[in-house]
Amino acid sequence: MQVAYRAHNLIDAHLARHVLEDVGIPAFVFGENLLGGAGELPLFGVLRVCVPDSSMPEASAALQAAGLGDDLPGTGSDPISLDDPGLLPA
Template sequence: MQVAYRAHNLIDAHLAKHVLEDAGIPAFVFGENLLGGAGELPLFGVLRVCVPDAALPEADAALRAAGLRDDPADPIPEADPGLLPA
């Protein structure tokens, strides 16, 4: 199994899983049962959507087509030349 998608929350994980299953790719959400293990503390990086090794390229294409694998935007956008700091 290969990690096809790292989810931020449970809804995000199942959204990716359903996108993959609709594309005919078997998918499994790992870490779903660990969410309540830390009590009130949020756990990050626990949820992973995994697919069989051979299906990883197809899974990547399906996630990109669904808009779930977009390249991140520039974290520091260019400043608008008309705006100056106070």
């Protein structure tokens, strides 16, 4: 299995999973059960949506089409940009 999407929260993870399942790609959310144990665990990067190796190209295309492509592994994009007109500095 390969990581198709790294989620920031549980809602994003399940949204990505449902997008993939709607196009016929089996997907699994890893790290869902670890959210309650914050002691020794990192607070971010726990949730991952994984797909079979052979489905990775289709999964990437489906997530991009759904507007979830910013958090695909390997894109290196910054999720927060001050150039976005919807974000204002505090």
